[in-house]
Amino acid sequence: MHRRGVGAGAIAKKKLAEAKYKERGNVLAEDQIVQMSKQLETFKSNLEEFASKHKQEIRKNSQFRVQFQEMCSTIGVDPLASGKGFWSEMLGVGDFYYELGVQIIEVCLALKHRNGGLITLDELHHRVLKGRGKYAQDVSQDDLMRAIKKLKVMGNGFGMIPVGGSYLVQSVPAELNMDHTVVLQLAEKKGYVTVSEIKDSLKWEKERACHVLVNLHQLISGHRGLKKTTTFSINSLTFFF
Amino acid sequence: MDRFSWSNGLLEINETLVIQQRGIRLYDGDDKAKLDSGVALLSTHRLIWRDVKNHECCIAMPLSQIVFFEEQAAGIGKSAKIIIHLHATPANKETGPYQHSKYSFIKLSFKEHGQIEFHRRLTEEMTQKRWESTPASQPIPTATGSQTGRTRAVGIVGIERKIEEKRKETDKNISEAFEDLSKLMVKAKEMVELSRSIANKIKDKQGNITEDETIRFKSYLLSMGIADPVTRETHGSGTHYHMQLAKQLGDMLQVPLEERGGMMALTEVYCLVNRARGMELLSPEDLVNACKVFESLKLPLRLRVFDSGVMVVQLQSHSEEEMISSALDNVSCTIPNIMLTLTRFRRHAVLDTHLRKMSSHSRETSRFNALNSFRDVFGRLLLLQVSDKGSLTAEEFAKLLGLSVLLSKERLLLAEKMGHLCTDDSVEGLRFYPNLF
Numbered sequence: 265m266h267r268r269g270v271g272a273g274a275i276a277k278k279k280l281a282e283a284k285y286k287e288r289g290n291v292l293a294e295d296q297i298v299q300m301s302k303q304l305e306t307f308k309s310n311l312e313e314f315a316s317k318h319k320q321e322i323r324k325n326s327q328f329r330v331q332f333q334e335m336c337s338t339i340g341v342d343p344l345a346s347g348k349g350f351w352s353e354m355l356g357v358g359d360f361y362y363e364l365g366v367q368i369i370e371v372c373l374a375l376k377h378r379n380g381g382l383i384t385l386d387e388l389h390h391r392v393l394k395g396r397g398k399y400a401q402d403v404s405q406d407d408l409m410r411a412i413k414k415l416k417v418m419g420n421g422f423g424m425i426p427v428g429g430s431y432l433v434q435s436v437p438a439e440l441n442m443d444h445t446v447v448l449q450l451a452e453k454k455g456y457v458t459v460s461e462i463k464d465s466l467k468w469e470k471e472r473a474c475h476v477l478v479n480l481h482q483l484i485s486g487h488r489g490l491k492k493t494t495t496f497s498i499n500s501l502t503f504f505f
Numbered sequence: 506m507d508r509f510s511w512s513n514g515l516l517e518i519n520e521t522l523v524i525q526q527r528g529i530r531l532y533d534g535d536d537k538a539k540l541d542s543g544v545a546l547l548s549t550h551r552l553i554w555r556d557v558k559n560h561e562c563c564i565a566m567p568l569s570q571i572v573f574f575e576e577q578a579a580g581i582g583k584s585a586k587i588i589i590h591l592h593a594t595p596a597n598k599e600t601g602p603y604q605h606s607k608y609s610f611i612k613l614s615f616k617e618h619g620q621i622e623f624h625r626r627l628t629e630e631m632t633q634k635r636w637e638s639t640p641a642s643q644p645i646p647t648a649t650g651s652q653t654g655r656t657r658a659v660g661i662v663g664i665e666r667k668i669e670e671k672r673k674e675t676d677k678n679i680s681e682a683f684e685d686l687s688k689l690m691v692k693a694k695e696m697v698e699l700s701r702s703i704a705n706k707i708k709d710k711q712g713n714i715t716e717d718e719t720i721r722f723k724s725y726l727l728s729m730g731i732a733d734p735v736t737r738e739t740h741g742s743g744t745h746y747h748m749q750l751a752k753q754l755g756d757m758l759q760v761p762l763e764e765r766g767g768m769m770a771l772t773e774v775y776c777l778v779n780r781a782r783g784m785e786l787l788s789p790e791d792l793v794n795a796c797k798v799f800e801s802l803k804l805p806l807r808l809r810v811f812d813s814g815v816m817v818v819q820l821q822s823h824s825e826e827e828m829i830s831s832a833l834d835n836v837s838c839t840i841p842n843i844m845l846t847l848t849r850f851r852r853h854a855v856l857d858t859h860l861r862k863m864s865s866h867s868r869e870t871s872r873f874n875a876l877n878s879f880r881d882v883f884g885r886l887l888l889l890q891v892s893d894k895g896s897l898t899a900e901e902f903a904k905l906l907g908l909s910v911l912l913s914k915e916r917l918l919l920a921e922k923m924g925h926l927c928t929d930d931s932v933e934g935l936r937f938y939p940n941l942f
Contacts, residue, residue, distance in 0.1 A: 293706035293714050297722050300699050304725055307692055314689055318682040324578075326621050328679065332686065339694040342730040347788045348746050349730045362786035366776045373772075390527060393618040402585065402618040404625075417789045418771040419816035 315354045326404040364411040367392050372435035381436030447476050506533035507606040508591050510599040512565035519639040523547045524626040528617025534608025550636040585620045586612045700731050750795035755804040762820050771816040896938045
């Protein structure tokens with residue numbers, strides 16, 4: 265008996281399997297990819313139309329930016345993931361936030377030797393605005409926070425610590441534990457904190473208070489050369505020792 | 506401007522600071538006031554302004570004076586402003602910088618921006634009216650609402666109407682924008698769901714999806730900003746775009762890296778590259794994904810992540826030195842083992858550099874022959890450098906060799922592990938000494 269050409273048989277088998285698969289109502293992934301490609305083209309032109317009508321709105325209106333970001337996150341889309349993304353390219357949201365990222369890094373770097381990598385969101389806001397100059401567009405604190413969230417992927421310890429009603433922005437890799445956070449919050453009230461204050465208000469022993477202060481200073485400044493930390497101020501973010 | 510009174514600027518009990526903004530110039534109506542550079546402070550009870558040059562010059566106005574306020578967008582050569590319309594002056598108002606004004610509104614000009622936040626907080630405070638529920642300890646002259654009916658300044662009604670119209674139009678624009686945006690989002694959501702379905706099928710290996718199709722799919726995800734952990738596992742985060750980027754980075758970073766001892770923090774690279782580009786900037790993720798493909802593209806750069814979480818881009822030669830050191834560190838100290846390990850790296854130019862350096866220390870050459878491990882020699886090279894100076898900290902070592910502090914610290918610690926150096930950890934810092942024990 266002649267053997268049927270292996271090629272023909274295999275192809276026929278495959279076609280049969282595909283047909284059965286389709287019968288069950290499942291669409292093949294390859295077909296879906298083609299479908300997605302078409303939908304993408306349509307979406308791209310819709311987005312272009314949207315951009316031509318409303319691009320200014322996004323640029324000028326910070327409230328609109330907030331809403332836009334929230335809508336994106338609800339459906340599972342990150343408009344800032346890549347500079348090559350549609351959102352970024354056509355709406356210009358990308359450049360706005362990526363440039364803000366650069367400005368944030370530069371401010372933090374410039375002040376690191378003075379404040380050890382911890383800065384209040386308010387001060388960061390002021391300095392970034394100053395650096396942007398008179399004719400640049402205004403940025404809100406929400407914009408700053410979104411930019412900082414993106415910077416985190418570069419692993420350099422960017423983070424935001426809630427303190428009081430606002431945030432501290434951290435730009436050095438350091439992990440602050442509960443003790444540290446509590447002392448920071450205490451320091452925020454008056455602008456500085458002393459060992460005796462910690463002992464009085466938190467009811468800690470002297471060793472624990474000293475330990476946390478020294479640790480904080482270490483974590484923040486990266487130096488282990490320390491004579492004696494008795495106070496450390498947070499509002500102007502200078503350290504007394 | 507005649508609604509303001511002189512103040513010492515100190516907050517009363519129960520009064521809290523809400524926001525402050527530098528770079529504020531005041532206007533009496535449409536006229537520029539002499540008070541042209543100061544800090545505006547918004548508290549729960551008052552609006553305060555303090556001159557930046559002369560701190561004694563400080564004025565305040567209770568928030569109850571405010572009828573309403575509006576934003577004026579910036580223009581060419583003009584800063585953005587907030588226009589605040591005011592009630593008539595109350596009878597018990599204390600003296601201030603202006604005895605009389607023909608205007609019943611003032612403007613705050615934001616020369617250093619910050620108007621968005623200020624406007625937001627002012628809106629909050631004017632809505633909450635916290636001054637009514639928590640009176641400050643000292644009596645602050647307040648304007649009561651009953652006066653407004655009769656003594657409202659002329660023209661406010663017309664202005665209010667205009668503002669209302671403008672607000673309606675802006676609202677219309679925004680709501681149209683939101684409508685269009687919502688329609689877009691519906692379509693985007695469909696695509697997110699479609700992509701999830703595709704990703705699942707790829708994961709379950711259903712159908713016959715080619716490599717090409719998968720790569721194309723990944724670029725679709727990139728365009729839409731959809732994260733996909735599934736294909737990331739099998740094919741990495743890179744796309745053609747990232748490979749192109751990686752090559753560009755390879756060219757662009759060679760010189761800067763050499764100037765900085767072979768290593769740069771990723772945030773530094775981000776700033777450098779984006780400042781150079783000017784527009785069409787890279788996202789942080791773009792940069793990370795591009796760096797991840799350095800090795801597969803055989804570019805002379807590597808992405809490295811330290812335990813602390815710091816990410817750096819390193820010249821490949823540096824990475825290799827460390828690879829060799831740590832590889833040697835993990836084998837036991839016999840000649841065959843060492844030689845076997847080294848043959849893995851025989852093509853690496855960095856080995857020759859080490860051997861050359863070592864033979865230049867003639868005192869050690871004879872001992873080199875007798876020494877039974879390359880590892881020892883590597884450590885001893887460091888030992889010589891440290892002994893030469895007596896002792897070294899990581900910072901001093903870094904300066905000596907033109908290395909980054911991170912890298913020099915790693916090498917010193919490695920030598921300590923090998924037993925060539927010992928350390929003195931004091932309050933003055935971590936200092937490395939030759940190990941004489």
